[in-house]
Amino acid sequence: MSLTQTMILNYTSQVDQIGMKDFYKTLNCKICNKKGNIIFQKNYDDRDLTKFFETYYGLKKYKFFKNRLKNVCYSLIKCENCKFIWQKNSPKEKLSFDLYDKIIDKNESLIKSKKKFSLRKHKNKCEIDFVINQFQGNQINFLDFGAGWGHWLNSGENRKYYPYALEMSKYRQKYISKLGIDIIDYKNLGKYKNFFHFIRMDQVVEHVDEFRDIFILIKKLAKKDCIFYLSVPDGEDIIKDTSKIRIEKGAVQPLEHLNCFSRYSLLKALRLEGFKKISFFEILVMHIKNLFKGGVSVSLFLRDIKDCFYSTSIKFRIR
Numbered sequence: 001m002s003l004t005q006t007m008i009l010n011y012t013s014q015v016d017q018i019g020m021k022d023f024y025k026t027l028n029c030k031i032c033n034k035k036g037n038i039i040f041q042k043n044y045d046d047r048d049l050t051k052f053f054e055t056y057y058g059l060k061k062y063k064f065f066k067n068r069l070k071n072v073c074y075s076l077i078k079c080e081n082c083k084f085i086w087q088k089n090s091p092k093e094k095l096s097f098d099l100y101d102k103i104i105d106k107n108e109s110l111i112k113s114k115k116k117f118s119l120r121k122h123k124n125k126c127e128i129d130f131v132i133n134q135f136q137g138n139q140i141n142f143l144d145f146g147a148g149w150g151h152w153l154n155s156g157e158n159r160k161y162y163p164y165a166l167e168m169s170k171y172r173q174k175y176i177s178k179l180g181i182d183i184i185d186y187k188n189l190g191k192y193k194n195f196f197h198f199i200r201m202d203q204v205v206e207h208v209d210e211f212r213d214i215f216i217l218i219k220k221l222a223k224k225d226c227i228f229y230l231s232v233p234d235g236e237d238i239i240k241d242t243s244k245i246r247i248e249k250g251a252v253q254p255l256e257h258l259n260c261f262s263r264y265s266l267l268k269a270l271r272l273e274g275f276k277k278i279s280f281f282e283i284l285v286m287h288i289k290n291l292f293k294g295g296v297s298v299s300l301f302l303r304d305i306k307d308c309f310y311s312t313s314i315k316f317r318i319r
């Protein structure tokens with residue numbers, strides 16, 4: 001056993017005596033603030049959970065953080081009012097950082113992202129052109145909030161837009177910088193007030209404990225008429241029928257997916273912060289504008305129409 005491994009094990013064994021040291025507890029609904037009902041509960045050392053972690057993170061990596069989960073429960077709470085589910089115990093910053101920057105396999109994640117990118121490059125480019133075509137002038141600023149490996153931002157033609165990324169993971173930041181994308185420091189966000197024409201948050205909000213603070217921040221960063229694209233996993237199925245909850249990679253994945261939205265709860269959360277969904281009529285107008293500027297994408301058009309009525313991937317316009 002290496003010295004670092006011994007240090008990590010010592011550290012984790014100190015933590016296990018304290019139990020909830022690495023977790024926050026949220027009992028009230030993050031949307032309406034009313035008390036929710038516990039709908040699922042298992043201790044983190046339950047075999048179902050340990051089996052999931054061993055498979056998902058790998059046995060070796062799981063051993064390094066398993067003691068930090070001692071005496072902690074994986075509990076899901078539901079607000080009937082909002083049709084929303086959240087994990088009662090959410091990892092604090094340090095555990096979260098370790099999870100995303102040290103425990104999750106970076107190489108595997110990069111390979112997955114590259115594969116997705118090669119399949120979707122054309123589709124992503126159409127999405128980027130569509131946004132550019134909605135605005136006048138040539139300084140169109142894009143922000144990918146939780147940019148991952150930066151592949152989406154990197155799909156468009158250079159010089160037509162300015163890509164900026166917010167990303168927590170240091171490894172991913174390094175990779176993104178090499179692509180020529182500007183990394184924004186959380187501490188310097190004040191510099192970007194009323195700055196962005198387009199803000200994207202794809203599969204991010206389900207991971208973030210205090211998502212309302214992020215929505216408030218987005219309004220500050222957005223220029224007038226900014227398009228805000230928000231996408232989260234659709235948890236409608238298990239919100240409707242909680243007997244379908246399983247310990248697996250999915251809408252209520254232990255430790256990672258802290259919030260599970262239905263379309264109803266997502267729209268409600270945004271409406272309470274003053275966001276307005278783009279209407280069907282506006283979608284039509286935007287696509288006509290795109291068409292006049294030479295951008296044709298039937299699949300994007302069909303997707304926008306579907307998203308306008310059914311999904312948990314929604315476009316908002318910030319006025």
Ligand SMILES: [Zn+2]
Nearest residue numbers: 029032079082
């Ligand atoms: Zn609620």
